[in-house]
Amino acid sequence: MKRLSNQDVEKYYFEMFREIYPLPAGTITYTDAPDVILNGAKRVGIEITNFFLEEGSLPESEQSQKRLREKVISLAHQRFQSENRKKFEISFGFNKANPIRDQKILIQDIIQLAINIEKRETGQIPINVFKSIPELSFVYLNANEYPDAKWRIVQVYDVPVISRNRLIGIVKAKEGKAKKYKNCDAYWLLVVVNAANPAQEQEIQVEHFENIQTNIFEKIIVYKPFFNHVLEVT
Known part of the structure; x- marks a missing residue:
């Protein structure tokens, strides 16, 4: 289009x-x-x-953070699947009060989080499970496996x-x-x-x-x- x-x-x-x-x-x-x-x-x-x-040129602006979130989740998912792990789906909500500063560390943290929760059942992940990742405010696991499993971002914010x-x-x-x-x-x-x-x-x-x-x-x-x-x- x-x-x-x-x-x-x-x-x-x-x-x-x-x-x-x-x-x-x-x-x-x-x-x-x-x-x-x-x-x-x-x-x-x-x-x-x-x-x-916010001014779009600021690294903490929503425009900039949206691009970073998409990049981080995409790379974390690719690397997770490259290790032949389960093909489940995860939805992530990000905390606007804690913008992404270090992409590399966050990618590793999200991969480790996925490893930690891969034996859980479908449902919202308690916040204490990812309390060491301040950039995240919400995580939901769909434990069913799909050939084209997606990791996605959901909007969690106050207007x-x-x-x-x-x-x-x-x-x-x-x-x-x-x-x-x-x-x-x-x-x-x-x-x-x-x-x-x-x-x-x-x-x-x-x-x-x-x-x-x-x-x-x-x-x-x-x-x-x-x-x-x-x-x-x-």
């Missing part, structure tokens, strides 16, 4: 957004910098961005409430790029929270959310697709 471009994804989000939000009358053009231009009584440029919980400080950081970053925007009478910033992505999932708290000051954007709107949650912060 062809992977969607960023512009396709932005268009997808905006088409959902315009169904629930009263936009000014006018014609829509999808472009770049800003991502959408609405030509009506005035020309409104709308920049679209995602609301990641945080939207962070005003993080949102301010996103706004500032977009303000810094405003000089590259096409000329418009006004600019909006649409910040999308994709609940299907653990790196973005958060609750939008509408009540008592203090507005954010900006000299660039006429409107800053946080939007959670599928839930149709909308928060205006200007």
Whole structure:
């Protein structure tokens, strides 16, 4: 399947957004910098961005940790099976409070854990069995054997409430790029929270959310697709 471009994804989000939000009358053009231009009584440029919980370049960010978790589990499984061990399945939940720092040690720890539990029956593994592996918060063993047995990652996390400080950081970053925007009478910033992505999932708290000051954007709107949650912060 062809992977969607960023512009396709932005268009997808905006088409959902315009169904629930009263936009000014006018014609829509999808472009770049800003991502959408609405030509009506005035020309409104709308920049679209995602609301990641943390800066993606940080090693402890969910974006970075997701890749590391997948790599660690895949390599641990490969090495475990290379020793002709049982072909059972394990589900792992990771503790976000203890991000992966040393992949090699964690891979060895997970292999040893699998060896330690391979004679157990199907069920959730007590936390005291893997208390020496702080990166893990949940382990479930399916003791049945399969030719194509999988080790997989399950999401175990608390959904945080939207962070005003993080949102301010996103706004500032977009303000810094405003000089590259096409000329418009006004600019909006649409910040999308994709609940299907653990790196973005958060609750939008509408009540008592203090507005954010900006000299660039006429409107800053946080939007959670599928839930149709909308928060205006200007």
